[in-house]
Amino acid sequence: MYKDILINILLLFFLTIIQVTIIELIAINQIKPDLVLIALIYITLREGQIPGIIYSFFAGVILDILGNGIIGSNSFSKVIVMFVVGYFHDPFSITSFRIDLRFPLIVLISAIVDRILYIFITLSLDFNELINLMIGYGILPAIFTAITSLLTLIFTKRGAIST
Amino acid sequence: MIFWIVRFINLYRQYIILALLIIASLLLISINESSSIKPIRKFSLVLLSVTKSFFSPLDEIFHVKSDNEKLSRENAELLIRNQMLIKYKLENDELKKLLNFIEQNPPSFVLSKVLVKMYDATGNKIVIDKGYENGINLNSTVLGYNGLLGKVTEVQKNHSIVSLINNTSVRISVRSLRNNTLGILAWDGQKFKVYNVNKSADVQIGDVFLTSDFSTIFPSDIPVVKVKSIALPEGLLFFDITAEPTVDIDNIRYVIVTTEEKIKTSFIFQD
Numbered sequence: 001m002y003k004d005i006l007i008n009i010l011l012l013f014f015l016t017i018i019q020v021t022i023i024e025l026i027a028i029n030q031i032k033p034d035l036v037l038i039a040l041i042y043i044t045l046r047e048g049q050i051p052g053i054i055y056s057f058f059a060g061v062i063l064d065i066l067g068n069g070i071i072g073s074n075s076f077s078k079v080i081v082m083f084v085v086g087y088f089h090d091p092f093s094i095t096s097f098r099i100d101l102r103f104p105l106i107v108l109i110s111a112i113v114d115r116i117l118y119i120f121i122t123l124s125l126d127f128n129e130l131i132n133l134m135i136g137y138g139i140l141p142a143i144f145t146a147i148t149s150l151l152t153l154i155f156t157k158r159g160a161i162s163t
Numbered sequence: 164m165i166f167w168i169v170r171f172i173n174l175y176r177q178y179i180i181l182a183l184l185i186i187a188s189l190l191l192i193s194i195n196e197s198s199s200i201k202p203i204r205k206f207s208l209v210l211l212s213v214t215k216s217f218f219s220p221l222d223e224i225f226h227v228k229s230d231n232e233k234l235s236r237e238n239a240e241l242l243i244r245n246q247m248l249i250k251y252k253l254e255n256d257e258l259k260k261l262l263n264f265i266e267q268n269p270p271s272f273v274l275s276k277v278l279v280k281m282y283d284a285t286g287n288k289i290v291i292d293k294g295y296e297n298g299i300n301l302n303s304t305v306l307g308y309n310g311l312l313g314k315v316t317e318v319q320k321n322h323s324i325v326s327l328i329n330n331t332s333v334r335i336s337v338r339s340l341r342n343n344t345l346g347i348l349a350w351d352g353q354k355f356k357v358y359n360v361n362k363s364a365d366v367q368i369g370d371v372f373l374t375s376d377f378s379t380i381f382p383s384d385i386p387v388v389k390v391k392s393i394a395l396p397e398g399l400l401f402f403d404i405t406a407e408p409t410v411d412i413d414n415i416r417y418v419i420v421t422t423e424e425k426i427k428t429s430f431i432f433q434d
Contacts, residue, residue, distance in 0.1 A: 068204070
């Protein structure tokens with residue numbers, strides 16, 4: 001297990017280096033493939049949602065640091081994308097994971113969502129204000145909404161909502 | 164309670180981890196401009212530059228052709244721009260000198276642009292863009308910023324033809340600026356010569372000769388030539404003096420034409 005984790009970390013680190021060096025060279029008008037995203041999708045499909053989002057977070061941070069981008073932006077977009085990709089994970093195929101025709105389709109949709117989220121988070125943001133916005137208009141209302149949603153437990157029949 | 168929390172975390176761990184990672188990402192984004200991030204950025208730049216230098220031969224392979232084409236194009240553009248700038252500089256210098264001349268002399272001069280240059284072994288001429296409408300008369304004296312150029316030989320409404328002093332048929336009575344030694348200036352088809360300067364006269368290389376009071380076609384005291392070489396042929400009574408015009412006749416673009424017969428000019432030599 002630890003061996004797999006180490007291999008994944010090394011693979012992602014290696015691909016991040018390749019992404020910010022060699023891939024930049026073959027870019028046509030700044031259009032380039034995202035090798036890190038492909039590797040993350042592969043890892044998520046093979047190992048599941050939780051390892052996928054954890055790898056995504058750290059790979060995103062390293063990619064932002066090495067690529068001299070906004071630290072946290074790639075991890076934000078990739079964590080969300082890998083969370084969704086995780087639903088395509090088949091827990092019964094860990095030992096015999098194979099890439100089929102679904103894979104490029106998942107990569108395509110993931111890459112589109114990833115870039116949209118990345119652009120959304122990096123475009124015209126005042127970073128000093130972000131923390132206030134995040135707490136004031138993001139986390140606190142979200143917690144409040146979640147607490148409010150608990151009322152549905154009261155107003156619905158016991159057993160209607162199951163875990 | 165603890166059991167409930169553990170069960171809750173166990174059941175919804177993927178959502179909890181997701182939420183934590185998103186919050187961590189947003190926190191990282193929010194502290195991007197803080198000073199604590201600067202060392203990381205410095206480190207990443209160093210790491211990136213080291214890695215990129217490692218891959219730089221690949222960069223050359225990928226981009227050498229396009230870079231070469233781009234540089235060739237830029238080079239051609241710069242050459243054209245450079246030529247234009249040289250041309251503008253020369254024109255600007257000439258106009259500045261002419262402007263200085265006009266400012267230092269009475270308002271009896273017309274600044275004119277050279278339209279056509281007609282070079283001939285016997286008589287060089289230029290066509291200028293001013294005529295009798297601008298006050299130019301037949302035989303008006305034509306000057307450059309440093310001295311005499313010629314005289315107007317034909318006048319039309321908006322154009323004039325100027326016969327330059329490098330004309331084999333023109334003889335100008337000149338005197339030395341330094342000691343008033345007299346001579347006759349003529350163009351032999353290739354260079355200017357100052358004739359009839361007696362062997363006993365004091366002539367040196369660099370002496371400037373002006374039009375003298377005896378000149379019938381040009382006003383006096385206008386610089387014409389500067390002595391370039393002096394020879395003393397055996398058996399002759401006169402020096403063999405070769406001179407060069409004080410104005411760069413081959414490169415004139417603008418000239419000054421006198422509109423009055425009697426003029427008094429003050430030249431400032433600008434080499």
